[in-house]
Amino acid sequence: MPPNPRSRLRVVLVAPRNPLNIGAAARAMYNFGFASLRVVNPYEVAFREAKSAVRAAPVLKAAEEFTTVADAVADCYLVIGSTSVGHRELHHPLRALEPAARIIRKRLQSDAVAILFGSEKFGLSNDDLSHCHWLLRIETAAPDQSMNLGQAVAVCLYELTRAARRPAAARREPKHASAAINEQITVMLLETLERSGYIKPLTSASSEDKTRRLVRRLNLSQRDSAVVLGMLRQILWKLR
């Protein structure tokens, strides 16, 4: 069996300042089935602490530390910078996340790929970006405000795995009630409505049609129809 393509993705956090964000990125990676987290020049003390915590997620425990971006991406064949801010002058081709993810998924079939995420405050520097083949942007409605680091990682990994899923997420439609059952419900409902005075004898022919159509529109499942029948039976018993 070939190795899982997701094992070839490196999530590279460049100079992250907040250990909570490193933890959040690790958690999103675990959620979506990625394992290789690399951190370049983190705020030292906090990173060490977070990494060695007893309850640290496996992805965080296995995180690798580097002092330069060059080292962190040395084994990768495609290096992509991420950005969510729009106004910056960029010297790289820029792709929206969705087409970017298509390319990345394809490359992960055979090659290691890195996605770089910049620090919370400054994003990726021009020097960081110089290691990248191109950039991806999460298209937001508010280009004046960058995304939270952990959320940006989560959204990227979601998009990377979104279309990779087997189509059959098995939506079981519940089995519907038969026409016979719907009619039984209609008849009992009509008697209930007559006994409670909702239907006047004079108008009852058209009321019957209306009620019958209403019951069909409910589109009851087999299970729900049994419940509704039981309810009506009891109400009728009381009204009689």
Add this chain to the structure above:
Amino acid sequence: MPPNPRSRLRVVLVAPRNPLNIGAAARAMYNFGFASLRVVNPYEVAFREAKSAVRAAPVLKAAEEFTTVADAVADCYLVIGSTSVGHRELHHPLRALEPAARIIRKRLQSDAVAILFGSEKFGLSNDDLSHCHWLLRIETAAPDQSMNLGQAVAVCLYELTRAARRPAAARREPKHASAAINEQITVMLLETLERSGYIKPLTSASSEDKTRRLVRRLNLSQRDSAVVLGMLRQILWKLR
């Protein structure tokens, strides 16, 4: 110009414990152009503090507080629960995020829609879920671990806006009953069932949830809901 469909989405956080998560949800909403944040029973002190902080994002400042889920979704016509954990026994139809987002985008063209997110520790309770028409799940690779709250919100809003540029084919769906009307039907049906002896006092808590879910599954149109209310009113009048 018609109001922005995104203004019709309510992001409802139920019993969030960590103010950082409320802030993260608000930030993701701002990033993706959503504004209506509702919080049910937050951890009081922290929420008040976060909300009143000078640097709080506009979405957070405008967040509304409620004491019950019913109140928080009363003006909504479609109520959806979110879950990222797979092993739980569910009584609702479950949709993957992508098809779910298609439905939600369409409904937002005309109606207010709520998405509920549970507390960090316990997710949504059965009682919370009983207010929902159906559930959406972010499909992850690790169904044993739930997603971080702020990341789950970010991924949902990303997916909601991802394909938004292609306008959905406008098919005329009948207008649906609001959550307030569905709840009114539920309350009257429960009284009917109690008065007719269908519900025993001992089991009535779980019966209440079951009945609430049943009413949501009927997915009544606005017109039908008025008819059903009229029927129940008359039956109740007779039973009293």
